[in-house]
Amino acid sequence: MACAGPASGRQRVSMQEHMAIDVSPGPIQPIRLISDYFPHFYPFLEPVLRVPDRQAMLAPAIHSAPQLQPNPEAEGDSDDSTALGTLEFTLLFDVDNSALHCTAHRAKGLKPPATGSVDTYVKANLLPGASKASQLRTRTVRGTREPVWEETLTYHGFTCQDAGRKTLRLCVCEDSRLRRRRRAPPLGELRVPLRKLVPNRARSFDICLEKRRLTKRPKSLDTARGMSLYEEEEVEAEVFREERGRILLSLCYSSERGGLLVGVLRCAHLAPMDANGYSDPFVRLFLHPSSGKKSKYKTSVRRKTLNPEFNEEFFYAGLREELAQKALLVSVWDYDLGTADDFIGGVQLSGRASGDRLRHWCECLSHCDRRLELWHLLDSVPPQLGD
Numbered sequence: 596m597a598c599a600g601p602a603s604g605r606q607r608v609s610m611q612e613h614m615a616i617d618v619s620p621g622p623i624q625p626i627r628l629i630s631d632y633f634p635h636f637y638p639f640l641e642p643v644l645r646v647p648d649r650q651a652m653l654a655p656a657i658h659s660a661p662q663l664q665p666n667p668e669a670e671g672d673s674d675d676s677t678a679l680g681t682l683e684f685t686l687l688f689d690v691d692n693s694a695l696h697c698t699a700h701r702a703k704g705l706k707p708p709a710t711g712s713v714d715t716y717v718k719a720n721l722l723p724g725a726s727k728a729s730q731l732r733t734r735t736v737r738g739t740r741e742p743v744w745e746e747t748l749t750y751h752g753f754t755c756q757d758a759g760r761k762t763l764r765l766c767v768c769e770d771s772r773l774r775r776r777r778r779a780p781p782l783g784e785l786r787v788p789l790r791k792l793v794p795n796r797a798r799s800f801d802i803c804l805e806k807r808r809l810t811k812r813p814k815s816l817d818t819a820r821g822m823s824l825y826e827e828e829e830v831e832a833e834v835f836r837e838e839r840g841r842i843l844l845s846l847c848y849s850s851e852r853g854g855l856l857v858g859v860l861r862c863a864h865l866a867p868m869d870a871n872g873y874s875d876p877f878v879r880l881f882l883h884p885s886s887g888k889k890s891k892y893k894t895s896v897r898r899k900t901l902n903p904e905f906n907e908e909f910f911y912a913g914l915r916e917e918l919a920q921k922a923l924l925v926s927v928w929d930y931d932l933g934t935a936d937d938f939i940g941g942v943q944l945s946g947r948a949s950g951d952r953l954r955h956w957c958e959c960l961s962h963c964d965r966r967l968e969l970w971h972l973l974d975s976v977p978p979q980l981g982d
Contacts, residue, residue: 679805680803844857879928880924920946940974941976
């Protein structure tokens with residue numbers, strides 16, 4: 596049998612020659628624009644698929660991307676899941692009156708989970724602290740995704756120490772009660788560290804809303820970072836669990852009546868004592884050592900509130916020299932029907948006190964017919980009677 600060779604009619608082609616065949620089938624054509632086949636999505640414009648022009652493809656031209664002008668009147672359903680809208684508000688720290696004013700102006704571009712209109716309100720909280728004690732809210736604006744409130748929320752008893760360590764959380768919430776819907780999470784929230792505020796100077800904000808943050812980490816986290824975050828929050832909770840609230844008192848020695856006028860104006864951020872998360876607070880006053888039947892007073896009861904307003908005044912007769920040797924015991928209680936009242940917190944004003952309590956007591960007795968108002972933190976233990 597003869598071996599196959601050139602005479603057999605089959606031509607052997609080497610690998611180099613095979614790879615060199617038909618590598619250049621013709622003139623090189625320009626590559627088409629990828630956007631002609633996969634157009635960009637713009638939320639404010641209708642997507643248009645451009646048919647590529649044959650002559651434009653053959654011409655050596657540089658195609659520039661079109662400049663898009665979004666329609667500002669469109670209701671901005673963006674494809675960005677983090678764009679939950681914006682909230683415009685103003686903060687003012689009134690040092691003279693120990694108050695924090697938060698004015699909620701308007702929200703824009705809200706994205707509720709359901710289609711159509713939405714009923715919204717703004718809820719404010721001071722962190723850290725008891726949620727219901729520092730919770731304020733605006734009225735509900737119905738039927739719009741761009742609500743306008745123009746409403747001011749005021750935190751009374753707000754001091755410079757609070758401004759240095761607390762944060763204001765604002766949430767835009769949907770009022771599901773008006774439309775008989777199930778309670779939904781906030782549409783968005785934001786947080787502002789209050790240490791950035793300049794006293795007695797209003798500051799306006801226009802901040803994007805974010806998704807709701809979880810304020811408590813689960814105990815199942817076993818990573819180092821997770822455990823450290825969880826422990827820090829537990830420490831903050833312990834610190835503010837001991838804070839029982841604060842009370843605003845006014846003292847004035849009346850030379851005309853010959854005695855001390857004690858005004859119980861209001862309380863703020865009281866500790867909740869009832870199962871519903873609130874308290875039924877009232878205030879007891881006791882001048883020790885007693886000089887008669889008119890040494891004990893108490894205010895009326897304010898139902899289901901942690902920020903009661905009393906505006907009640909009581910009178911203790913006596914000379915300034917006699918009152919300087921005594922002590923005024925003020926205690927806040929939670930009224931319980933049929934059972935013993937629960938102690939919330941107390942404060943003692945006397946010449947043996949210290950800090951603001953001593954200053955308030957001494958300045959009152961040093962100046963006649965001059966009313967002095969001052970906030971006092973409540974102690975977690977009842978005031979002790981001296982000898």
